[in-house]
Amino acid sequence: MISKEQIIKRFISYVTIDTESDPNSNTTPSTKKQWNLANKLAEELKTIGMQDVCIDENAYVMATLPANVEHKVPTIGFIAHFDTSPDFTGSNVKPQIHKNYLGSDILLNKEEQIVLSPDYFEDLRLYIGQTLITTDGTTLLGADDKAGICEIMSAMEYLIQNPDIKHGKIRVGFTPDEEIGRGAHKFDVEKFGADWAYTMDGSQIGELEYENFNAAAAIVKIKGKIVHPGYAKGKMVNSMYIATEFINSLPKMETPEHTEDNQGFFHLCSVKGAVDETTLEYIIRDHDKKHFEARKEVMLNLTNELNSQYGSEIIITQIKDQYYNMREKIEPVMHIVDIAEEAMIQVGVKPIIKAIRGGTDGSQLSYMGLPCPNIFAGGHNFHGRYEYVPVESMIKATEVICKIAELTAIKT
Structure with missing residues (x-):
């Protein structure tokens, strides 16, 4: 024994x-x-x-x-x-x-x-x-x-x-x-x-x-423009507002606090923001390889849509696979x-x-x-x-x- x-x-x-x-x-x-x-x-x-x-x-x-x-x-x-x-x-x-x-x-x-x-x-x-x-x-x-x-x-x-x-x-x-x-x-x-x-x-x-999960990490950088707030009309671009738009455009119920068992998620780990630049750090998780790849596409497509909407490449999203x-x-x-x-x-x-x-x-x-x-x-x-x-x-x-x-x- x-x-x-x-x-x-x-x-x-x-x-x-x-x-x-x-x-x-x-x-x-x-x-x-x-x-x-x-x-x-x-x-x-x-x-x-x-x-x-x-x-x-x-x-x-x-x-x-x-x-x-x-x-x-x-x-x-x-x-x-x-x-x-x-x-x-x-x-x-x-x-x-x-x-x-x-x-x-x-x-x-x-x-x-x-x-x-x-x-x-x-x-x-x-x-x-x-x-x-x-x-x-x-x-x-x-x-x-x-x-x-x-x-x-x-x-x-x-x-x-x-x-x-x-x-x-x-x-x-x-x-x-x-x-x-x-x-x-x-x-x-x-x-x-x-x-x-x-x-x-x-x-x-x-x-x-x-x-186990397929896993990736994503870093989303949003560029803004800082000018004096008293003279900002038509000039200032507040990166934190665009970051909020990015966050809210991802599926709200596909986060760790709303998923279980074999359900995957997007998880916002960190936000570092100022008017001039905001950085979002995400992890992406899914057991199913096709769903995992689709989640990465969702983030990249959202990046392209918002860049198109704002008329320039103000958002750069980098995704790196971690494990499978x-x-x-x-x-x-x-x-x-x-x-x-x-x-x-x-x-x-x-x-x-x-x-x-x-x-x-x-x-x-x-x-x-x-x-x-x-x-x-x-x-x-x-x-x-x-x-x-x-x-x-x-x-x-x-x-x-x-x-x-x-x-x-x-x-x-």
């Missing part, structure tokens, strides 16, 4: 190390402090008995658990990221442990009266009677994705200590900068050498995902999803197969030649003060990893 105390101790040792990434940095990793956990993980892998442990110049950590069977078995991998989101501070994390959760409000911070309530976060009621780890309300927790790291590390240690569980060669990888969209950018797929892998980076227990739906790369090798699904069932977890309303390193890795579905890590309410993780979910995720290794050795 995997020890609850050991899981808690290992997880807390990770989340108390600040690894917040920085989207404005051009280095890899984007922050020097990510090295602190990367180096710790490399040493810990050696300590538990992993082989071929290495950490490269960009802080990517890799290691091998050799096969303990004679017959040929595909090499599989498990991957998680060690950076935390810049959306909310990850400095000075103070985890709180709540044993035998009763289903009531959890007071995270008495001084600031910060409460984690099942009346708002209904998923809490799924974990009555379990042990929850929360923040103290002033930071994020870092279960995204240090829970995934904890589960992979714990699974490898368990397999090493229990050689009667038969498995093929297993590769593990820990990456920086996933939260700023760069986790897979410098991942050496050839060096990793796996036939397929799984990211342990999902949320609720049971999640199994092999479909990994379903296209996973469907030809669906047995890797089937193995994960069966592993969950065998350890008593009900699979929840659904599309990710977001992205994952697995998407980029799949297009780099490493098919990579995503499995639950157990955390909830990522990127904020209300983040929490049930310890029992981390234990089950660890068991799923071990069972996938076992089933792969049997079935392939």
Whole structure:
């Protein structure tokens, strides 16, 4: 059995190390402090008995658990990221442990009266009677994705200590900068050498995902003309008014707050405006590739229409693709999803197969030649003060990893 105390101790040792990434940095990793956990993980892998442990110049950590069977078995991998989101501070994390959760409000911070309530976060009621780890309300927790790291590390240690569980060669990888969209950018797929892998980076227990958004970023720049407002008639062009017209011309109900499941959206992330120039930053998301392309066309056509209306090219729209739906790369090798699904069932977890309303390193890795579905890590309410993780979910995720290794050795 995997020890609850050991899981808690290992997880807390990770989340108390600040690894917040920085989207404005051009280095890899984007922050020097990510090295602190990367180096710790490399040493810990050696300590538990992993082989071929290495950490490269960009802080990517890799290691091998050799096969303990004679017959040929595909090499599989498990991957998680060690950076935390810049959306909310990850400095000075103070985890709180709540044993035998009763289903009531959890007071995270008495001084600031910060409460984690099942009346708002209904998923809490799924974990009555379990042990929850929360923040103290002033930071994020870092279960995204240090829970995934904890589960992979714990699974490898368990397999090493229990050689009667038969498995093929297993590769593990820990990456920086996933939260700023760069986790897979410098991942050496050839060096990793796996036939397929799984990211342990999902949320609720049971999640199994092999479909994600197609994603693009759009920057819309609107040029105006600034003159003295007292003498502006027929001369001033206020770029902020044109920007408002652009914003209101996009489908009003196709935004994140009005969409769910497989529905795509336009999301206005930022507005920086003055009379002379206004910049709009959007992200475009859709699971369906044709709809994704159509959304980009909508923005470009709107740009052309408004330029025509105003008689000059006052709007410039630049759209850059970010990542694509990994379903296209996973469907030809669906047995890797089937193995994960069966592993969950065998350890008593009900699979929840659904599309990710977001992205994952697995998407980029799949297009780099490493098919990579995503499995639950157990955390909830990522990127904020209300983040929490049930310890029992981390234990089950660890068991799923071990069972996938076992089933792969049997079935392939």
